[in-house]
Amino acid sequence: MKNLIMIAFRNLFRNKRRTILTSSLITFGVVLVIVFGGLAISFKSQMVGTLTNTAMGDLQIHRKGYVESIDNLPLSLTLSGTELANIEKTLNNIFEISAYSPRIKFGAMISNYAQTSNIRMSAVYPKMENRTVTEFVKRIKGNITDPDQFIKPGEILVPENLMKGLSLKIGDEIVLVATNKDGSVNAVTLHVAAMTENIFGPSGKDGYMHIDDAQSLLRENEPEIVEIAIHLKQYDQLNKVYAQLKKSVSATKAQIEVHTWEQLSPFASIARIVDLLILVVKFILISIVLVSILNIMTMSVYERISEIGTIAAIGTPPRRILSLFLIEGFAMGLLSTLAGILIGLGTLWIMNITKIDFTFGTMNVSLAPSIPAGEVIIVAVIVMVVSLFAGFQPAYKASKMEPVDALGHN
Protein backbone atom coordinates (compact mmCIF):
# COMPACT_ATOMS: atom_id res chain seq x y z
CA MET A 1 0.00 0.00 0.00
CA LYS A 2 2.85 2.38 0.87
CA ASN A 3 4.28 1.91 -2.61
CA LEU A 4 0.92 2.40 -4.28
CA ILE A 5 0.54 5.67 -2.39
CA MET A 6 4.03 6.76 -3.44
CA ILE A 7 3.34 5.97 -7.09
CA ALA A 8 -0.08 7.63 -6.94
CA PHE A 9 1.39 10.86 -5.53
CA ARG A 10 4.10 10.91 -8.19
CA ASN A 11 1.54 10.30 -10.92
CA LEU A 12 -0.43 13.26 -9.63
CA PHE A 13 2.47 15.58 -10.23
CA ARG A 14 3.31 14.34 -13.74
CA ASN A 15 1.28 17.18 -15.13
CA LYS A 16 1.89 19.80 -12.48
CA ARG A 17 -0.03 22.62 -14.11
CA ARG A 18 -3.16 20.52 -14.58
CA THR A 19 -2.99 19.10 -11.08
CA ILE A 20 -2.46 22.51 -9.51
CA LEU A 21 -5.33 24.04 -11.50
CA THR A 22 -7.73 21.26 -10.53
CA SER A 23 -6.59 21.29 -6.92
CA SER A 24 -7.04 25.05 -6.79
CA LEU A 25 -10.63 24.66 -7.85
CA ILE A 26 -11.34 22.12 -5.12
CA THR A 27 -9.39 24.21 -2.61
CA PHE A 28 -11.50 27.23 -3.56
CA GLY A 29 -14.65 25.19 -2.94
CA VAL A 30 -13.43 24.12 0.50
CA VAL A 31 -12.47 27.72 1.37
CA LEU A 32 -15.90 28.87 0.23
CA VAL A 33 -17.67 26.37 2.47
CA ILE A 34 -15.49 27.16 5.49
CA VAL A 35 -15.63 30.96 5.19
CA PHE A 36 -19.29 31.13 4.24
CA GLY A 37 -20.13 28.49 6.84
CA GLY A 38 -18.15 30.36 9.50
CA LEU A 39 -19.89 33.66 8.74
CA ALA A 40 -23.36 32.16 8.45
CA ILE A 41 -23.09 29.99 11.54
CA SER A 42 -21.72 32.93 13.58
CA PHE A 43 -24.48 35.24 12.33
CA LYS A 44 -27.13 32.66 13.10
CA SER A 45 -25.84 31.82 16.55
CA GLN A 46 -25.53 35.51 17.45
CA MET A 47 -29.07 36.20 16.27
CA VAL A 48 -30.48 33.15 18.00
CA GLY A 49 -28.55 34.02 21.14
CA THR A 50 -29.94 37.55 21.13
CA LEU A 51 -33.47 36.33 20.54
CA THR A 52 -33.44 33.65 23.19
CA ASN A 53 -31.43 35.60 25.76
CA THR A 54 -33.41 38.82 25.54
CA ALA A 55 -37.00 37.70 25.14
CA MET A 56 -38.02 34.16 24.49
CA GLY A 57 -35.77 31.85 26.41
CA ASP A 58 -34.74 28.60 24.77
CA LEU A 59 -37.99 26.78 25.46
CA GLN A 60 -41.46 27.75 26.59
CA ILE A 61 -44.28 25.90 28.33
CA HIS A 62 -47.95 26.83 27.88
CA ARG A 63 -51.35 25.34 28.38
CA LYS A 64 -52.44 23.38 25.35
CA GLY A 65 -54.02 25.61 22.72
CA TYR A 66 -52.37 28.79 23.96
CA VAL A 67 -49.89 29.08 21.12
CA GLU A 68 -52.66 28.85 18.51
CA SER A 69 -54.34 31.91 20.04
CA ILE A 70 -51.18 33.66 21.21
CA ASP A 71 -52.06 36.87 19.35
CA ASN A 72 -55.13 37.30 21.61
CA LEU A 73 -53.12 36.70 24.79
CA PRO A 74 -55.98 34.71 26.35
CA LEU A 75 -56.10 34.63 30.14
CA SER A 76 -58.35 31.58 30.14
CA LEU A 77 -55.48 29.25 29.11
CA THR A 78 -53.35 29.35 32.24
CA LEU A 79 -51.49 26.75 34.22
CA SER A 80 -53.17 25.61 37.41
CA GLY A 81 -51.34 25.74 40.74
CA THR A 82 -50.87 21.97 40.76
CA GLU A 83 -49.65 21.96 37.18
CA LEU A 84 -47.23 24.78 37.90
CA ALA A 85 -45.90 22.96 40.96
CA ASN A 86 -45.40 19.77 38.93
CA ILE A 87 -43.71 21.61 36.11
CA GLU A 88 -41.39 23.43 38.51
CA LYS A 89 -40.48 20.11 40.11
CA THR A 90 -39.67 18.65 36.69
CA LEU A 91 -37.64 21.70 35.65
CA ASN A 92 -35.65 21.66 38.89
CA ASN A 93 -34.72 18.03 38.26
CA ILE A 94 -33.33 18.61 34.77
CA PHE A 95 -29.62 19.32 35.07
CA GLU A 96 -29.34 21.04 31.70
CA ILE A 97 -31.81 23.77 32.72
CA SER A 98 -30.13 26.75 34.34
CA ALA A 99 -33.20 28.91 35.00
CA TYR A 100 -36.87 29.38 34.23
CA SER A 101 -39.30 32.27 34.52
CA PRO A 102 -43.08 32.08 35.00
CA ARG A 103 -44.94 34.85 33.20
CA ILE A 104 -48.44 36.27 33.02
CA LYS A 105 -49.06 37.75 29.60
CA PHE A 106 -52.07 39.85 28.82
CA GLY A 107 -53.29 42.70 26.71
CA ALA A 108 -54.03 46.05 28.35
CA MET A 109 -54.63 49.74 27.71
CA ILE A 110 -52.03 52.24 28.83
CA SER A 111 -53.01 55.84 29.46
CA ASN A 112 -51.10 58.98 30.39
CA TYR A 113 -54.46 60.61 31.33
CA ALA A 114 -54.49 62.45 28.03
CA GLN A 115 -53.87 59.67 25.50
CA THR A 116 -54.46 55.93 25.50
CA SER A 117 -52.85 53.08 23.61
CA ASN A 118 -52.81 49.33 23.75
CA ILE A 119 -49.90 47.37 25.17
CA ARG A 120 -48.89 43.72 25.56
CA MET A 121 -47.81 43.12 29.11
CA SER A 122 -45.46 40.52 30.50
CA ALA A 123 -45.70 40.25 34.26
CA VAL A 124 -42.61 38.60 35.69
CA TYR A 125 -40.59 37.85 38.78
CA PRO A 126 -37.59 40.08 37.91
CA LYS A 127 -34.96 37.84 39.46
CA MET A 128 -36.21 34.71 37.68
CA GLU A 129 -36.67 36.64 34.45
CA ASN A 130 -33.16 38.06 34.64
CA ARG A 131 -31.70 34.58 35.15
CA THR A 132 -33.74 33.21 32.23
CA VAL A 133 -33.31 35.95 29.61
CA THR A 134 -29.88 37.06 30.68
CA GLU A 135 -29.40 39.78 28.08
CA PHE A 136 -32.78 41.43 28.61
CA VAL A 137 -31.48 44.11 30.98
CA LYS A 138 -29.24 45.36 28.17
CA ARG A 139 -32.37 46.35 26.30
CA ILE A 140 -33.58 48.50 29.19
CA LYS A 141 -32.81 52.20 28.91
CA GLY A 142 -32.99 53.63 32.38
CA ASN A 143 -31.31 53.57 35.72
CA ILE A 144 -31.19 49.88 36.64
CA THR A 145 -28.90 49.35 39.62
CA ASP A 146 -29.69 45.72 40.31
CA PRO A 147 -30.44 43.53 37.24
CA ASP A 148 -32.26 41.06 39.50
CA GLN A 149 -34.63 43.90 40.48
CA PHE A 150 -35.08 45.53 37.07
CA ILE A 151 -38.78 45.94 37.82
CA LYS A 152 -40.32 46.54 41.24
CA PRO A 153 -43.95 46.51 42.34
CA GLY A 154 -45.59 49.75 41.29
CA GLU A 155 -43.37 50.14 38.21
CA ILE A 156 -43.72 49.51 34.52
CA LEU A 157 -41.22 49.20 31.66
CA VAL A 158 -42.68 50.83 28.55
CA PRO A 159 -41.48 50.08 25.02
CA GLU A 160 -39.66 52.79 23.13
CA ASN A 161 -42.36 53.68 20.59
CA LEU A 162 -45.08 53.95 23.26
CA MET A 163 -42.81 56.19 25.34
CA LYS A 164 -42.53 58.49 22.35
CA GLY A 165 -46.17 58.14 21.26
CA LEU A 166 -47.52 58.92 24.72
CA SER A 167 -44.78 61.49 25.44
CA LEU A 168 -43.77 59.61 28.56
CA LYS A 169 -40.67 60.20 30.62
CA ILE A 170 -39.07 58.03 33.25
CA GLY A 171 -40.90 58.58 36.56
CA ASP A 172 -44.22 59.54 34.89
CA GLU A 173 -47.40 58.01 36.19
CA ILE A 174 -49.59 55.94 33.90
CA VAL A 175 -52.79 53.97 34.27
CA LEU A 176 -52.97 50.40 33.06
CA VAL A 177 -56.43 49.04 32.34
CA ALA A 178 -57.08 45.33 31.75
CA THR A 179 -59.90 42.84 31.56
CA ASN A 180 -59.46 39.65 33.53
CA LYS A 181 -60.57 36.18 32.44
CA ASP A 182 -64.03 36.70 34.00
CA GLY A 183 -64.58 39.87 31.95
CA SER A 184 -64.10 42.21 34.88
CA VAL A 185 -62.23 45.43 34.07
CA ASN A 186 -59.74 46.83 36.53
CA ALA A 187 -57.02 49.47 36.52
CA VAL A 188 -53.77 50.07 38.31
CA THR A 189 -51.55 53.12 38.55
CA LEU A 190 -47.84 52.54 37.85
CA HIS A 191 -44.72 54.66 37.39
CA VAL A 192 -42.51 54.39 34.34
CA ALA A 193 -39.25 52.88 35.58
CA ALA A 194 -37.46 52.62 32.25
CA MET A 195 -37.84 52.19 28.52
CA THR A 196 -37.36 48.88 26.69
CA GLU A 197 -35.87 48.55 23.28
CA ASN A 198 -37.17 46.02 20.77
CA ILE A 199 -34.46 43.95 19.16
CA PHE A 200 -36.01 44.27 15.71
CA GLY A 201 -36.48 48.06 15.90
CA PRO A 202 -38.98 50.46 17.47
CA SER A 203 -42.05 48.48 16.52
CA GLY A 204 -42.85 46.39 19.57
CA LYS A 205 -45.57 47.00 22.13
CA ASP A 206 -44.19 44.80 24.89
CA GLY A 207 -44.23 46.23 28.38
CA TYR A 208 -43.06 44.64 31.63
CA MET A 209 -44.42 44.81 35.15
CA HIS A 210 -44.00 42.94 38.43
CA ILE A 211 -46.13 39.79 38.72
CA ASP A 212 -47.59 40.98 42.04
CA ASP A 213 -49.11 44.02 40.30
CA ALA A 214 -50.51 41.83 37.53
CA GLN A 215 -52.07 39.54 40.11
CA SER A 216 -53.77 42.53 41.70
CA LEU A 217 -54.83 44.06 38.38
CA LEU A 218 -56.31 40.79 37.15
CA ARG A 219 -57.85 40.05 40.52
CA GLU A 220 -56.14 36.67 40.85
CA ASN A 221 -55.87 34.99 44.25
CA GLU A 222 -52.78 33.15 43.09
CA PRO A 223 -50.70 34.18 40.08
CA GLU A 224 -52.23 32.39 37.09
CA ILE A 225 -49.17 31.66 34.99
CA VAL A 226 -49.59 31.73 31.24
CA GLU A 227 -46.06 30.97 30.14
CA ILE A 228 -42.85 29.56 31.52
CA ALA A 229 -39.67 30.55 29.69
CA ILE A 230 -36.70 28.22 30.14
CA HIS A 231 -32.98 28.90 29.80
CA LEU A 232 -30.51 26.10 29.17
CA LYS A 233 -26.93 25.88 30.37
CA GLN A 234 -25.84 24.83 26.88
CA TYR A 235 -27.85 25.76 23.81
CA ASP A 236 -26.83 22.57 22.04
CA GLN A 237 -28.82 20.62 24.63
CA LEU A 238 -32.03 22.12 23.20
CA ASN A 239 -33.35 19.04 21.43
CA LYS A 240 -32.43 16.71 24.27
CA VAL A 241 -34.19 18.82 26.91
CA TYR A 242 -37.13 19.42 24.60
CA ALA A 243 -37.58 15.65 24.17
CA GLN A 244 -37.17 15.09 27.90
CA LEU A 245 -39.74 17.75 28.77
CA LYS A 246 -42.20 16.48 26.19
CA LYS A 247 -41.85 13.00 27.62
CA SER A 248 -42.40 14.24 31.17
CA VAL A 249 -45.41 16.31 30.16
CA SER A 250 -47.03 13.48 28.20
CA ALA A 251 -46.45 11.13 31.13
CA THR A 252 -48.57 13.35 33.38
CA LYS A 253 -51.32 13.54 30.75
CA ALA A 254 -51.65 17.24 31.60
CA GLN A 255 -52.95 19.61 28.91
CA ILE A 256 -49.58 21.26 28.59
CA GLU A 257 -47.38 21.99 25.58
CA VAL A 258 -43.64 22.48 25.26
CA HIS A 259 -42.19 24.50 22.40
CA THR A 260 -38.69 25.40 21.39
CA TRP A 261 -37.99 29.00 20.41
CA GLU A 262 -37.80 27.78 16.80
CA GLN A 263 -41.46 26.75 16.91
CA LEU A 264 -42.51 30.14 18.22
CA SER A 265 -40.35 32.68 16.44
CA PRO A 266 -40.46 33.71 12.78
CA PHE A 267 -36.68 34.15 12.98
CA ALA A 268 -36.43 30.36 12.90
CA SER A 269 -37.28 30.63 9.17
CA ILE A 270 -34.31 32.94 8.65
CA ALA A 271 -32.16 30.47 10.59
CA ARG A 272 -33.41 27.68 8.35
CA ILE A 273 -32.64 29.74 5.24
CA VAL A 274 -29.10 30.24 6.57
CA ASP A 275 -28.82 26.46 7.05
CA LEU A 276 -30.17 25.94 3.55
CA LEU A 277 -27.62 28.35 2.09
CA ILE A 278 -24.82 26.46 3.85
CA LEU A 279 -26.22 23.25 2.36
CA VAL A 280 -26.32 24.82 -1.12
CA VAL A 281 -22.68 25.85 -0.79
CA LYS A 282 -21.84 22.28 0.24
CA PHE A 283 -23.62 20.97 -2.86
CA ILE A 284 -21.60 23.39 -4.98
CA LEU A 285 -18.46 21.98 -3.36
CA ILE A 286 -19.60 18.41 -4.07
CA SER A 287 -20.23 19.33 -7.72
CA ILE A 288 -16.81 20.97 -8.03
CA VAL A 289 -15.04 17.96 -6.53
CA LEU A 290 -17.08 15.44 -8.52
CA VAL A 291 -16.51 17.11 -11.89
CA SER A 292 -12.86 17.99 -11.20
CA ILE A 293 -11.77 14.56 -10.00
CA LEU A 294 -13.83 12.70 -12.60
CA ASN A 295 -12.36 14.88 -15.33
CA ILE A 296 -8.73 14.65 -14.27
CA MET A 297 -8.86 10.92 -13.53
CA THR A 298 -10.59 10.14 -16.82
CA MET A 299 -7.89 12.12 -18.66
CA SER A 300 -5.25 10.38 -16.62
CA VAL A 301 -6.56 6.91 -17.51
CA TYR A 302 -6.82 7.71 -21.23
CA GLU A 303 -3.31 9.17 -21.28
CA ARG A 304 -1.84 6.13 -19.57
CA ILE A 305 -3.54 3.21 -21.31
CA SER A 306 -0.25 1.78 -22.55
CA GLU A 307 1.25 2.14 -19.08
CA ILE A 308 -1.76 0.39 -17.55
CA GLY A 309 -1.09 -2.44 -20.02
CA THR A 310 2.53 -2.56 -18.90
CA ILE A 311 1.82 -2.76 -15.19
CA ALA A 312 -0.91 -5.33 -15.83
CA ALA A 313 1.49 -7.38 -17.99
CA ILE A 314 4.20 -7.44 -15.35
CA GLY A 315 1.82 -8.90 -12.79
CA THR A 316 -0.18 -6.08 -11.22
CA PRO A 317 -3.55 -7.57 -10.24
CA PRO A 318 -6.68 -5.68 -11.39
CA ARG A 319 -7.58 -4.69 -7.81
CA ARG A 320 -4.20 -2.98 -7.39
CA ILE A 321 -4.70 -1.05 -10.60
CA LEU A 322 -8.10 -0.02 -9.25
CA SER A 323 -6.50 0.99 -5.94
CA LEU A 324 -3.75 2.96 -7.69
CA PHE A 325 -6.20 5.18 -9.55
CA LEU A 326 -8.54 5.45 -6.56
CA ILE A 327 -5.62 6.61 -4.42
CA GLU A 328 -4.69 9.20 -7.05
CA GLY A 329 -8.19 10.70 -6.98
CA PHE A 330 -8.33 10.46 -3.20
CA ALA A 331 -4.87 12.03 -2.83
CA MET A 332 -5.92 14.97 -4.96
CA GLY A 333 -9.01 15.44 -2.80
CA LEU A 334 -6.94 15.10 0.36
CA LEU A 335 -4.28 17.63 -0.66
CA SER A 336 -6.88 20.10 -1.89
CA THR A 337 -8.90 19.72 1.30
CA LEU A 338 -5.90 20.28 3.53
CA ALA A 339 -4.98 23.40 1.56
CA GLY A 340 -8.60 24.58 1.62
CA ILE A 341 -8.94 24.04 5.36
CA LEU A 342 -5.71 25.93 6.04
CA ILE A 343 -6.66 28.85 3.81
CA GLY A 344 -10.28 28.85 5.03
CA LEU A 345 -9.36 28.83 8.72
CA GLY A 346 -6.68 31.45 8.03
CA THR A 347 -9.29 33.67 6.39
CA LEU A 348 -11.63 33.24 9.37
CA TRP A 349 -8.77 34.07 11.71
CA ILE A 350 -8.08 37.30 9.83
CA MET A 351 -11.81 38.15 9.92
CA ASN A 352 -11.75 37.55 13.67
CA ILE A 353 -8.92 40.00 14.10
CA THR A 354 -10.47 42.68 11.90
CA LYS A 355 -14.10 42.07 13.11
CA ILE A 356 -17.15 42.56 10.91
CA ASP A 357 -19.56 45.08 12.44
CA PHE A 358 -23.07 45.85 11.22
CA THR A 359 -26.53 46.71 12.56
CA PHE A 360 -29.46 44.30 12.40
CA GLY A 361 -32.65 45.96 13.66
CA THR A 362 -31.44 47.84 16.70
CA MET A 363 -28.75 45.28 17.39
CA ASN A 364 -25.14 46.10 16.82
CA VAL A 365 -23.78 42.84 15.51
CA SER A 366 -20.04 42.25 15.65
CA LEU A 367 -19.34 39.02 13.85
CA ALA A 368 -16.37 37.03 15.01
CA PRO A 369 -16.78 34.13 12.58
CA SER A 370 -15.68 30.70 13.57
CA ILE A 371 -16.62 27.28 12.38
CA PRO A 372 -17.18 24.27 14.62
CA ALA A 373 -14.61 21.50 14.26
CA GLY A 374 -17.46 19.16 13.34
CA GLU A 375 -18.32 21.29 10.29
CA VAL A 376 -14.69 21.24 9.12
CA ILE A 377 -14.61 17.46 9.55
CA ILE A 378 -17.88 17.15 7.60
CA VAL A 379 -16.42 19.24 4.75
CA ALA A 380 -13.26 17.10 4.74
CA VAL A 381 -15.26 13.87 4.76
CA ILE A 382 -17.52 15.12 1.94
CA VAL A 383 -14.51 15.91 -0.26
CA MET A 384 -12.81 12.60 0.55
CA VAL A 385 -15.90 10.52 -0.11
CA VAL A 386 -16.77 12.41 -3.31
CA SER A 387 -13.14 12.10 -4.47
CA LEU A 388 -13.29 8.34 -4.05
CA PHE A 389 -16.68 8.19 -5.72
CA ALA A 390 -15.62 10.38 -8.64
CA GLY A 391 -12.39 8.46 -9.12
CA PHE A 392 -14.09 5.08 -9.08
CA GLN A 393 -15.39 4.99 -12.65
CA PRO A 394 -12.04 5.84 -14.32
CA ALA A 395 -10.22 3.54 -11.87
CA TYR A 396 -12.63 0.71 -12.59
CA LYS A 397 -12.17 1.25 -16.31
CA ALA A 398 -8.39 1.06 -15.89
CA SER A 399 -8.62 -2.13 -13.84
CA LYS A 400 -10.86 -3.79 -16.43
CA MET A 401 -8.56 -3.11 -19.38
CA GLU A 402 -7.23 -6.18 -21.13
CA PRO A 403 -3.41 -5.97 -21.00
CA VAL A 404 -3.05 -6.99 -24.62
CA ASP A 405 -5.38 -4.22 -25.81
CA ALA A 406 -3.85 -1.64 -23.49
CA LEU A 407 -0.31 -2.51 -24.58
CA GLY A 408 -1.29 -2.09 -28.21
CA HIS A 409 -2.68 1.40 -27.56
CA ASN A 410 -0.64 4.37 -28.78
Added chain:
Amino acid sequence: MDLIQLENLTKVYQTGDIPVQALKMINLEIQKKSFVSFIGPSGSGKSTLLNLIGCLDKPTEGKVLINNVDVGMFDRTESAAFRGKTIGFVFQNFNLIPVLTVYENVEYPLLMLDHLPSKERNDRVSRLLEKVGMTDQKKKYPNQISGGQKQRVAVARALVTNPQIVLADEPTANLDHATAFKVINIMHEMTNEFGTTFIFSTHDPKIVGEAEVIYTLEDGAIISSEIKKVDTK
Protein backbone atom coordinates in the same frame (compact mmCIF):
# COMPACT_ATOMS: atom_id res chain seq x y z
CA MET B 1 11.07 -31.70 -20.07
CA ASP B 2 9.20 -29.13 -22.14
CA LEU B 3 8.52 -25.86 -20.37
CA ILE B 4 6.01 -24.62 -22.91
CA GLN B 5 3.74 -26.70 -25.10
CA LEU B 6 1.48 -25.17 -27.72
CA GLU B 7 -1.27 -27.51 -28.92
CA ASN B 8 -3.28 -26.63 -32.02
CA LEU B 9 -3.04 -23.00 -31.04
CA THR B 10 -5.37 -20.84 -33.08
CA LYS B 11 -6.27 -17.19 -32.71
CA VAL B 12 -8.93 -15.42 -34.72
CA TYR B 13 -9.54 -11.69 -34.40
CA GLN B 14 -12.79 -10.15 -35.45
CA THR B 15 -12.28 -6.96 -37.45
CA GLY B 16 -15.81 -5.68 -37.81
CA ASP B 17 -17.66 -8.55 -39.46
CA ILE B 18 -14.50 -10.00 -40.94
CA PRO B 19 -12.65 -12.73 -39.03
CA VAL B 20 -8.87 -12.50 -39.30
CA GLN B 21 -6.94 -15.67 -38.50
CA ALA B 22 -3.76 -14.51 -36.79
CA LEU B 23 -2.51 -17.99 -35.80
CA LYS B 24 -3.33 -21.33 -37.44
CA MET B 25 -2.97 -24.59 -35.55
CA ILE B 26 0.45 -23.92 -34.04
CA ASN B 27 2.07 -26.91 -32.38
CA LEU B 28 5.48 -26.64 -30.77
CA GLU B 29 7.42 -27.25 -27.59
CA ILE B 30 9.97 -24.99 -25.97
CA GLN B 31 12.43 -26.43 -23.53
CA LYS B 32 13.72 -24.87 -20.33
CA LYS B 33 16.72 -22.50 -20.50
CA SER B 34 16.45 -22.10 -24.26
CA PHE B 35 17.04 -18.89 -26.22
CA VAL B 36 14.28 -18.83 -28.80
CA SER B 37 13.45 -16.44 -31.57
CA PHE B 38 10.31 -16.03 -33.66
CA ILE B 39 10.94 -14.31 -36.94
CA GLY B 40 8.73 -13.31 -39.74
CA PRO B 41 7.34 -10.33 -41.55
CA SER B 42 4.97 -7.85 -40.00
CA GLY B 43 1.54 -9.45 -39.52
CA SER B 44 2.91 -12.99 -39.49
CA GLY B 45 1.60 -13.62 -35.96
CA LYS B 46 4.78 -13.20 -33.86
CA SER B 47 3.29 -10.74 -31.37
CA THR B 48 0.03 -12.71 -31.14
CA LEU B 49 2.01 -15.85 -30.33
CA LEU B 50 4.03 -14.07 -27.63
CA ASN B 51 0.85 -12.57 -26.18
CA LEU B 52 -0.72 -16.03 -25.89
CA ILE B 53 2.39 -17.55 -24.33
CA GLY B 54 2.53 -14.56 -21.96
CA CYS B 55 -1.07 -15.03 -20.77
CA LEU B 56 -1.90 -11.59 -22.07
CA ASP B 57 -4.51 -12.97 -24.42
CA LYS B 58 -6.60 -16.13 -24.74
CA PRO B 59 -6.54 -18.52 -27.72
CA THR B 60 -9.59 -19.00 -29.88
CA GLU B 61 -8.78 -22.70 -30.03
CA GLY B 62 -6.03 -24.91 -28.71
CA LYS B 63 -3.98 -24.75 -25.54
CA VAL B 64 -0.94 -23.06 -24.09
CA LEU B 65 0.57 -25.34 -21.47
CA ILE B 66 3.27 -23.92 -19.23
CA ASN B 67 4.67 -26.48 -16.82
CA ASN B 68 1.75 -28.61 -17.97
CA VAL B 69 -0.76 -26.02 -16.73
CA ASP B 70 -3.32 -24.76 -19.24
CA VAL B 71 -2.90 -21.01 -18.79
CA GLY B 72 -5.93 -20.30 -20.97
CA MET B 73 -8.13 -21.38 -18.05
CA PHE B 74 -6.91 -18.60 -15.77
CA ASP B 75 -9.14 -15.64 -14.94
CA ARG B 76 -7.72 -12.09 -15.02
CA THR B 77 -6.44 -12.12 -11.44
CA GLU B 78 -4.92 -15.60 -11.76
CA SER B 79 -3.28 -14.58 -15.05
CA ALA B 80 -1.78 -11.48 -13.42
CA ALA B 81 -0.42 -13.54 -10.52
CA PHE B 82 0.97 -16.17 -12.89
CA ARG B 83 2.65 -13.55 -15.06
CA GLY B 84 4.10 -11.83 -12.01
CA LYS B 85 5.76 -15.03 -10.81
CA THR B 86 6.54 -16.94 -14.00
CA ILE B 87 6.93 -14.52 -16.88
CA GLY B 88 8.98 -11.40 -17.47
CA PHE B 89 8.34 -9.00 -20.34
CA VAL B 90 10.61 -6.80 -22.44
CA PHE B 91 8.78 -4.46 -24.77
CA GLN B 92 9.77 -2.81 -28.02
CA ASN B 93 9.11 0.66 -26.55
CA PHE B 94 10.77 -0.25 -23.23
CA ASN B 95 7.54 0.65 -21.35
CA LEU B 96 9.27 1.86 -18.21
CA ILE B 97 7.04 3.67 -15.72
CA PRO B 98 7.97 7.33 -16.13
CA VAL B 99 7.34 8.39 -12.53
CA LEU B 100 9.64 5.75 -11.11
CA THR B 101 13.43 5.83 -11.04
CA VAL B 102 15.52 3.15 -12.71
CA TYR B 103 15.82 1.37 -9.35
CA GLU B 104 12.09 1.64 -8.64
CA ASN B 105 11.18 0.40 -12.12
CA VAL B 106 13.20 -2.76 -11.55
CA GLU B 107 11.77 -3.13 -8.05
CA TYR B 108 8.15 -2.67 -9.17
CA PRO B 109 7.35 -6.33 -10.11
CA LEU B 110 8.68 -7.44 -6.73
CA LEU B 111 6.25 -5.09 -5.00
CA MET B 112 3.44 -6.96 -6.69
CA LEU B 113 4.63 -10.18 -5.03
CA ASP B 114 3.36 -10.51 -1.51
CA HIS B 115 5.55 -10.82 1.57
CA LEU B 116 8.95 -10.25 0.02
CA PRO B 117 11.23 -8.68 2.64
CA SER B 118 12.72 -5.33 1.66
CA LYS B 119 16.27 -6.59 2.11
CA GLU B 120 15.71 -9.38 -0.38
CA ARG B 121 14.09 -6.92 -2.77
CA ASN B 122 17.04 -4.61 -2.48
CA ASP B 123 19.54 -7.46 -3.02
CA ARG B 124 17.78 -8.70 -6.13
CA VAL B 125 17.37 -5.25 -7.67
CA SER B 126 20.94 -4.22 -6.94
CA ARG B 127 22.34 -7.47 -8.34
CA LEU B 128 20.41 -7.14 -11.58
CA LEU B 129 21.24 -3.48 -12.02
CA GLU B 130 24.86 -4.44 -11.65
CA LYS B 131 24.47 -7.24 -14.20
CA VAL B 132 22.98 -4.90 -16.80
CA GLY B 133 25.47 -2.15 -15.93
CA MET B 134 22.92 0.35 -14.68
CA THR B 135 23.96 0.73 -11.03
CA ASP B 136 25.30 4.23 -11.61
CA GLN B 137 22.04 5.32 -13.22
CA LYS B 138 19.70 3.84 -10.63
CA LYS B 139 18.43 7.16 -9.30
CA LYS B 140 17.66 8.54 -12.73
CA TYR B 141 14.22 8.64 -14.27
CA PRO B 142 13.50 6.98 -17.64
CA ASN B 143 13.51 10.33 -19.46
CA GLN B 144 17.09 10.90 -18.26
CA ILE B 145 18.62 7.79 -19.87
CA SER B 146 19.19 6.57 -23.45
CA GLY B 147 17.14 4.00 -25.38
CA GLY B 148 19.74 1.28 -24.91
CA GLN B 149 19.91 1.99 -21.18
CA LYS B 150 16.10 1.87 -20.98
CA GLN B 151 16.07 -1.56 -22.59
CA ARG B 152 18.76 -2.79 -20.17
CA VAL B 153 16.57 -1.58 -17.31
CA ALA B 154 13.63 -3.38 -18.93
CA VAL B 155 15.67 -6.59 -19.08
CA ALA B 156 16.55 -6.22 -15.41
CA ARG B 157 12.88 -5.60 -14.58
CA ALA B 158 11.88 -8.69 -16.54
CA LEU B 159 14.36 -10.85 -14.62
CA VAL B 160 13.93 -9.48 -11.12
CA THR B 161 11.23 -11.95 -10.10
CA ASN B 162 13.39 -14.87 -11.24
CA PRO B 163 10.85 -15.85 -13.89
CA GLN B 164 11.11 -19.08 -15.83
CA ILE B 165 10.30 -17.28 -19.06
CA VAL B 166 11.14 -13.87 -20.45
CA LEU B 167 9.17 -12.75 -23.49
CA ALA B 168 10.54 -9.92 -25.61
CA ASP B 169 8.52 -8.56 -28.50
CA GLU B 170 10.86 -6.82 -30.94
CA PRO B 171 13.18 -5.78 -28.10
CA THR B 172 15.75 -4.25 -30.44
CA ALA B 173 13.46 -2.55 -32.91
CA ASN B 174 14.03 0.89 -31.44
CA LEU B 175 17.78 0.47 -30.93
CA ASP B 176 20.76 0.95 -33.20
CA HIS B 177 22.64 -2.20 -34.18
CA ALA B 178 25.46 -1.86 -31.67
CA THR B 179 23.07 -1.29 -28.82
CA ALA B 180 20.76 -4.03 -30.05
CA PHE B 181 23.59 -6.54 -29.92
CA LYS B 182 24.55 -5.40 -26.44
CA VAL B 183 20.99 -5.92 -25.24
CA ILE B 184 20.74 -9.34 -26.92
CA ASN B 185 24.07 -10.33 -25.38
CA ILE B 186 22.84 -9.27 -21.95
CA MET B 187 19.71 -11.36 -22.48
CA HIS B 188 21.84 -14.28 -23.54
CA GLU B 189 24.11 -13.96 -20.52
CA MET B 190 21.11 -13.80 -18.25
CA THR B 191 19.71 -16.98 -19.81
CA ASN B 192 22.93 -18.77 -19.07
CA GLU B 193 23.28 -17.33 -15.58
CA PHE B 194 19.70 -17.55 -14.34
CA GLY B 195 18.47 -20.48 -16.42
CA THR B 196 15.68 -18.38 -17.83
CA THR B 197 13.99 -19.25 -21.10
CA PHE B 198 14.25 -16.21 -23.37
CA ILE B 199 11.77 -15.94 -26.20
CA PHE B 200 11.94 -12.95 -28.49
CA SER B 201 10.50 -11.88 -31.77
CA THR B 202 12.39 -9.89 -34.37
CA HIS B 203 12.64 -9.24 -38.06
CA ASP B 204 16.28 -8.22 -37.88
CA PRO B 205 18.30 -11.06 -39.56
CA LYS B 206 21.51 -10.08 -37.74
CA ILE B 207 19.85 -10.34 -34.35
CA VAL B 208 18.15 -13.60 -35.25
CA GLY B 209 21.54 -15.20 -35.58
CA GLU B 210 22.02 -14.90 -31.85
CA ALA B 211 19.11 -17.25 -31.09
CA GLU B 212 19.59 -20.98 -30.44
CA VAL B 213 16.17 -21.98 -31.72
CA ILE B 214 14.57 -20.05 -34.54
CA TYR B 215 10.97 -20.41 -35.67
CA THR B 216 9.86 -18.67 -38.82
CA LEU B 217 6.23 -17.59 -39.07
CA GLU B 218 4.26 -16.61 -42.09
CA ASP B 219 0.54 -15.89 -42.27
CA GLY B 220 0.00 -17.27 -38.79
CA ALA B 221 1.73 -20.59 -39.33
CA ILE B 222 5.23 -21.87 -38.56
CA ILE B 223 6.86 -22.53 -41.86
CA SER B 224 10.33 -23.55 -40.60
CA SER B 225 12.35 -24.15 -37.49
CA GLU B 226 16.08 -24.20 -36.93
CA ILE B 227 17.78 -25.55 -33.82
CA LYS B 228 21.34 -24.34 -33.44
CA LYS B 229 22.00 -25.38 -29.86
CA VAL B 230 19.88 -26.24 -26.86
CA ASP B 231 21.46 -26.41 -23.44
CA THR B 232 19.06 -28.12 -21.08
CA LYS B 233 21.50 -28.78 -18.31
